[in-house]
Amino acid sequence: MIQTQSSGMAGVVAGHTAISTVGKKGFGLTYRGYAIEDLAEHASFEEVVWLLLNGELPSYEQLVAFREDLRSQRALPDALKTILEQLPATSHPMDVLRTGCSVLGCLEPESSFDEQHAIALRMLGTFPSMLCYWHHFHHGGHQIEVETDDLDLAGHFLHLLHDTSPSEHLARALDVSLILYAEHEFNASTFAARITASTMSDLYSAVTTGIGTLRGPLHGGANEASMELIETYVDPEAAEEGVLAKLNGKEKIMGFGHRVYKSADPRSEIIKRWSQSLCEETALTQLYAIAERIEGVMRREKGLFPNLDFYSATVFHCLGIPTSMFTPLFVFARTAGWCAHAFEQRAENRLIRPAAEYSGHGPRSFVPIEERP
Numbered sequence: 001m002i003q004t005q006s007s008g009m010a011g012v013v014a015g016h017t018a019i020s021t022v023g024k025k026g027f028g029l030t031y032r033g034y035a036i037e038d039l040a041e042h043a044s045f046e047e048v049v050w051l052l053l054n055g056e057l058p059s060y061e062q063l064v065a066f067r068e069d070l071r072s073q074r075a076l077p078d079a080l081k082t083i084l085e086q087l088p089a090t091s092h093p094m095d096v097l098r099t100g101c102s103v104l105g106c107l108e109p110e111s112s113f114d115e116q117h118a119i120a121l122r123m124l125g126t127f128p129s130m131l132c133y134w135h136h137f138h139h140g141g142h143q144i145e146v147e148t149d150d151l152d153l154a155g156h157f158l159h160l161l162h163d164t165s166p167s168e169h170l171a172r173a174l175d176v177s178l179i180l181y182a183e184h185e186f187n188a189s190t191f192a193a194r195i196t197a198s199t200m201s202d203l204y205s206a207v208t209t210g211i212g213t214l215r216g217p218l219h220g221g222a223n224e225a226s227m228e229l230i231e232t233y234v235d236p237e238a239a240e241e242g243v244l245a246k247l248n249g250k251e252k253i254m255g256f257g258h259r260v261y262k263s264a265d266p267r268s269e270i271i272k273r274w275s276q277s278l279c280e281e282t283a284l285t286q287l288y289a290i291a292e293r294i295e296g297v298m299r300r301e302k303g304l305f306p307n308l309d310f311y312s313a314t315v316f317h318c319l320g321i322p323t324s325m326f327t328p329l330f331v332f333a334r335t336a337g338w339c340a341h342a343f344e345q346r347a348e349n350r351l352i353r354p355a356a357e358y359s360g361h362g363p364r365s366f367v368p369i370e371e372r373p
């Protein structure tokens, strides 16, 4: 039996998948066999969603129809809007999405697995609407119209957030980021979502599980923590001093290291290039210089490399997105991966229920309450 105690299941093969490869020698990161570098260069997020959900790239006609389908899924039911209005203004946007997903599952339940594709599209369509509706209601004091003519999710989200259409270049930066975030094999949130799917539960429950698991700073929450760290420092020298002090205090620096990748996260190299270009475009070159200095210190002191979350934080910041919405953006993208995995689990299902090594008391006699100390 493989020993898993305190190992966080590192290196344990927990199942098989045909959706992606992570860190396999010679394969880097691939979605359905396509290299992440090619997808980030040539594909759109919507093409990647189709690829993940259906196994093949769409034809031109299929993609046009798919974009239209997704666009038609953005409206929110009135009952959901009412609930979003009743959530506190101080809620974390991840909690808003987790709740919103769960509420949608009450209002439009999955009555048969035949509906799974339609429900995946509904979640992809409504998540940006939920987040922006809640945000503008509580922080801008008005009820927004959540449907726009933007065909892609990236442009649509930036339009809803800023109430104006983004430039093509800025929308493409977010589009690429969504591609990079869309899928990553048996990461914690996907594995959790697969466990939920393996009980034959509904798709909303699997995705709600994924959202809750993604929220922590050791996983998706690291993009928010990275931004908070980078923003702490006024210049690269202060960043070097501050990060060294944290390392001396045995603190972890969020946005660095990875369970599977050992020398580099291939996604980080792609998003770093976007970060540099956007920081120049938005006159935030000092922010980029600080991030690069932190990267240098981490490589020199710990031999650690940035993961996707680190430079994504700077890209989202350049796009004017509030830091607390960074992990929700991860949700928009990873919903495609979670759903693809739930479909795969359902197609060949067996309950996921591993064994545990017992480390508690030996057998002992029950002590009646009046005899306990």
Ligand SMILES: CC(=O)SCCNC(=O)CCNC(=O)[C@H](O)C(C)(C)COP(=O)(O)OP(=O)(O)OC[C@H]1O[C@@H](n2cnc3c(N)ncnc32)[C@H](O)[C@@H]1OP(=O)(O)O
Binding pocket: 008, 010, 217, 218, 219, 220, 222, 251, 252, 253, 254, 255, 256, 257, 258, 259, 260, 302, 304, 307, 308, 309
């Ligand atoms: C998109 C994503 O979800 S990517 C991951 C996002 N998460 C983060 O960026 C959080 C920061 N990183 C980490 O906490 C880790 O690198 C993880 C959780 C990603 C991977 O963790 P594990 O595989 O369990 O490695 P583990 O945490 O045991 O680290 C191994 C060693 O490297 C050190 N280390 C790993 N990451 C970091 C870091 N970010 N900062 C400082 N030290 C680190 C650990 O302290 C440990 O050192 P030790 O052996 O002296 O105790």
Ligand SMILES: O=C([O-])CC(=O)C(=O)O
Binding pocket: 022, 181, 183, 184, 186, 187, 188, 219, 259, 260, 307, 308
């Ligand atoms: O694979 C992991 O453990 C975390 C990660 O990078 C992701 O989910 O994108």
